[in-house]
Amino acid sequence: MSVVVRPASPADAVVLAELSRAAIGAAEVYTPAQRAAWASRRSVAAHLRFIEVTRVLVASVDGVVAGFALVALAPVDGLAAGEVDQLFVDPVSGGRGVARALLSAVESTARSSGLASLVTHASWRAVPVFERAGFSQVEVESVTLDGEVLTRALMLKSLA
Numbered sequence: 577m578s579v580v581v582r583p584a585s586p587a588d589a590v591v592l593a594e595l596s597r598a599a600i601g602a603a604e605v606y607t608p609a610q611r612a613a614w615a616s617r618r619s620v621a622a623h624l625r626f627i628e629v630t631r632v633l634v635a636s637v638d639g640v641v642a643g644f645a646l647v648a649l650a651p652v653d654g655l656a657a658g659e660v661d662q663l664f665v666d667p668v669s670g671g672r673g674v675a676r677a678l679l680s681a682v683e684s685t686a687r688s689s690g691l692a693s694l695v696t697h698a699s700w701r702a703v704p705v706f707e708r709a710g711f712s713q714v715e716v717e718s719v720t721l722d723g724e725v726l727t728r729a730l731m732l733k734s735l736a
């Protein structure tokens with residue numbers, strides 16, 4: 577199976593919003609109520625904005641969109657420079673290295689842009705995935721969405 581990673585275009589926004597909802601629905605480390613609160617915040621407009629102001633990378637398997645992630649190359653919309661966000665893989669393509677390919681491409685993009693480090697607020701599901709990509713946990717955090725408290729982790733990776 578080969579994973580191809582490319583930059584997103586505005587035409588991807590609808591598919592990425594749908595894919596993110598499917599990925600969240602399958603994140604069984606969180607309760608159904610937590611997942612519903614998280615998924616309810618997804619919108620096509622937000623994904624269009626991500627594509628406009630950050631570097632969004634899209635992974636495809638056999639020509640079908642299988643996942644995406646973004647890295648902010650400069651501070652924008654509450655993201656820090658070097659912040660990795662919105663890492664989502666379609667559950668039908670899970671466990672096959674799609675996230676690994678996306679994080680590798682994110683890192684190459686960040687290095688080419690002169691960033692010295694990457695930071696992320698990883699979902700509890702994604703913590704081992706970021707660890708495999710060389711990130712270290714700095715602290716455990718929680719975020720409250722519609723009254724639901726979700727645990728996540730602040731993680732860093734130096735590119736030095």
Ligand SMILES: CC(C)(COP(=O)(O)OP(=O)(O)OC[C@H]1O[C@@H](n2cnc3c(N)ncnc32)[C@H](O)[C@@H]1OP(=O)(O)O)[C@@H](O)C(=O)NCCC(=O)NCCS
Nearest residue numbers: 599664665670671672673674675676698699701702704705
């Ligand atoms: C988290 C998520 C992105 C992982 O995507 P994926 O494509 O299935 O992950 P990969 O197959 O690329 O796995 C990458 C590495 O992490 C490892 N890994 C994945 N899940 C793991 C787990 N639960 N425990 C331990 N290691 C795990 C894999 O073995 C792989 O290691 P390798 O590179 O040494 O082979 C996907 O499950 C998802 O979208 N989840 C729901 C949404 C979410 O939580 N997004 C993160 C927001 S910060």
